[in-house]
Amino acid sequence: MTRAMWLLVCTFMVIAFVASADVVKHTFRVGNLTVKPLCEEWVVVAVNGQLPGPTISVHEGDTVVVHVINESPYNMTIHWHGIFQQLTGWADGPVYVTQCPILPGNSYTYRFNIIKQEGTLWWHAHVSWLRTTVYGALIIHPREHRSYPFIKPNREFPIILGEWWNANVVNLEAESRLPGAAVNVSDAYTINGRPGDLYQCANNNTYTIEVVHGKTYLLRIINAALNNELFFMIAGHNLTVVGIDALYTDPYTTDVVVLAPGQTTDVLLVANATPGSYYMAARAYLSAPSQFDNTTATAILQYKGVTSVATPLMPVLPEFNDTPTAHKFYSNITALSGWGYEVPLHVDVHMFITEGLGMEPCGQNATCTLGSMNNESFQLPTKLSMLEAHFSGAVQGIFTDDFPDTPPLVFDYTNENASQLISTTRKSTRVKRLAYNSTVEMVFQNTAIVSVQSHPIHLHGFDFFVLAQGFGNYDNATHRSTFNLVNPQMRNTIAVPVGGWAVIRFRADNPGVWLIHCHLDVHLSWGFATAFVVDNGPTPSSTLPPPPADLPRC
Structure with a gap:
């Protein structure tokens, strides 16, 4: 191939590469929402009347534009957790670090590019404790000409683990600063905004996904809890980790996943158990001897075609203080071999x-x-x-x-x-x-x-x-x-x-x-x-x- 032909091919490749990118636009209206996850109604701050908030789904190379309108009574910023913000640091979001807050009644448009990132990230408020209810998934798919470095799943589900208080969290944050204050213990954990049917008054408030026997599913797990690391399991099923924090990993098969607040974990689930109903469950990994929320959030994995009303099978979760299990998970994950992740060897x-x-x-x-x-x-x-x-x-x-x-x-x-x-x-x-x-x-x-x-x-x-x-x-x-x-x-x-x-x-x-x-x-x-x-x-x-x-x- 001559140099001229090589340059022509490269030009067409660049044009095709740019043409494959889109501008993904959203409007976030941040305002009050009345919810009743447990026994009482509470007014919380949420985005577009949803809890969790809207999922942003993009491809690598896309540009994201989010117009945030603050209709809440509180100052607001949004952080796009894990996004590099290459030359778009003005859109990173932590209050008084990269921006002053969006005052009630005001707005701000976040603009940023998705550069060399694929996998699961998320977005959340970055002022006071408002991320308790102001959060959502940010899913980055490969460009159209690329595929996952693992078997293509039949379907994908975001699984967002959260934390709930029967209280105004802005007031709780202020109380935590007082002399002698202790950590305010939450009242529940949630899976996709719902605590599950192990909690009082939470009947018919359990998130459910339906699977087909023999199919493979990608679960995009996010720990959006405010103050707790969490164990996550699905009864009767193993999970294969294929990504963490929007970075691919060597496949790692486990029956338990551990996530600290802020972390994400992508796992493949093969629906190969006896068709029936199975609990997905999340509860605290407690690393310090202190008071904590010892409750368990649940969701249901339901096999299609099963009409039985039997109670779902419950996984045997680790003990709250099972540090060996947590450390085994955290320390056994490695980056996907051959994917181009190179460690810089010289340190300045x-x-x-x-x-x-x-x-x-x-x-x-x-x-x-x-x-x-x-x-x-x-x-x-x-x-x-x-x-x-x-x-x-x-x-x-x-x-x-x-x-x-x-x-x-x-x-x-x-x-x-x-x-x-x-x-x-x-x-x-x-x-x-x-x-x-x-x-x-x-x-x-x-x-x-x-x-x-x-x-x-x-x-x-x-x-x-x-x-x-x-x-x-x-x-x-x-x-x-x-x-x-x-x-x-x-x-x-x-x-x-x-x-x-x-x-x-x-x-x-x-x-x-x-x-x-x-x-x-x-x-x-x-x-x-x-x-x-x-x-x-x-x-x-x-x-x-x-x-x-x-x-x-x-």
């Missing part, structure tokens, strides 16, 4: 992050709980969003770029007695500045300050490689030899093991301001977060464009 920035809870004096003879990273408890600005301050160069009084790479004190992190050496935490708005295209390696080390538990850490704007994870204190001399540099799993949210550690690595090739935080919202409201400020690159294609004209103002 090393960070060691102690994470967990701390305390501060507040009020007379009282203390308040804070979340922290390296003993810094993150405080959001309110005068201007961090991305606007960064873009305009007016960061004074908004944030400082001196977040520490290491903790202020080295101690026995997972020893409860030793942890009291550093129990007092400082409030700040300190961030870490990164050069464009630098490679960052982070060790997350859980601590025993206040409590020992698993923390799900979510990084906005990027996926990351999970190189290793384990229990106790991280030891670089010992644990570096265990790194998987060949096919480690990739995620946007990792559940750092209870009383343990995890090591991640990512390339900072997306200019903007990107929040990194615990996805237990009670901990986020306590300041368990920081942010990365990624500088522009050397070309127009690596430079953040100006904000859109309708960006909300503070």
Whole structure:
């Protein structure tokens, strides 16, 4: 083939590639909705009168445009959880980080592209605790000329796990900040907005899917719960994991799936059991000794043609504190071999992050709980969003770029007695500045300050490689030899093991301001977060464009 012919073929390929992309438009009206999931009616904030909200279904390469109209009584933002937002950081959504809130009666249009992502993600409110009811699935299909790297399912079902309170969650969030406040325990879990028939007053409020014997189904499982990791099982059936956080995995067959808040898991289900009715069930994985919601949400897997009214078969769920089962699942997943996920081997920035809870004096003879990273408890600005301050160069009084790479004190992190050496935490708005295209390696080390538990850490704007994870204190001399540099799993949210550690690595090739935080919202409201400020690159294609004209103002 001559060079001219090669260029002509490439031109046609580019034209066909662009032509295959669509612009997917939605209007989200955020307003009050009266629901009765249990025994009482409650007015909640929801999108388009739905709970969960609308599913956004796109193909890789598409452009998404969502016009959000805030008809609720509260400030609002929407975060597109797991979307890279390559050069569209103004659409990422965390309040006061990439935008000021959409005030009641106002609107904002989110515009972003789906670039090199396939699988299951989701969207949710990113202000206060409003994501309790403001959430929905975001499903990314392969381009039309591509297929799944696994058997084509006969049908797909989103399975969104949620959490419910018989209370106003905005008030609950405010109460959680009071001196001596404990975590408010939820009243139920939900599957696709419904608690299931194990709860009082929840009869005829159970989500049901119908399957045909011998067919294969893709379940897109999302943990949208506010404050709990969850076990998920289907009685009488195994599940084969084929994707996590919109990234393909080597097939992994299991009878139980574990998801931390924010995580997604794609599984194949073969309907090969004796035709009948089977419960799908979700309940808490509790990594800390504390009060918690010990209830179980259910949905029903019903085989077509079965008319029996017998009670569905119930799976034998793990014990609430079954950490070995949770760790086996989390640590046994690997990236799909041969799919092109390559770990950067040279590291420019090393960070060691102690994470967990701390305390501060507040009020007379009282203390308040804070979340922290390296003993810094993150405080959001309110005068201007961090991305606007960064873009305009007016960061004074908004944030400082001196977040520490290491903790202020080295101690026995997972020893409860030793942890009291550093129990007092400082409030700040300190961030870490990164050069464009630098490679960052982070060790997350859980601590025993206040409590020992698993923390799900979510990084906005990027996926990351999970190189290793384990229990106790991280030891670089010992644990570096265990790194998987060949096919480690990739995620946007990792559940750092209870009383343990995890090591991640990512390339900072997306200019903007990107929040990194615990996805237990009670901990986020306590300041368990920081942010990365990624500088522009050397070309127009690596430079953040100006904000859109309708960006909300503070």
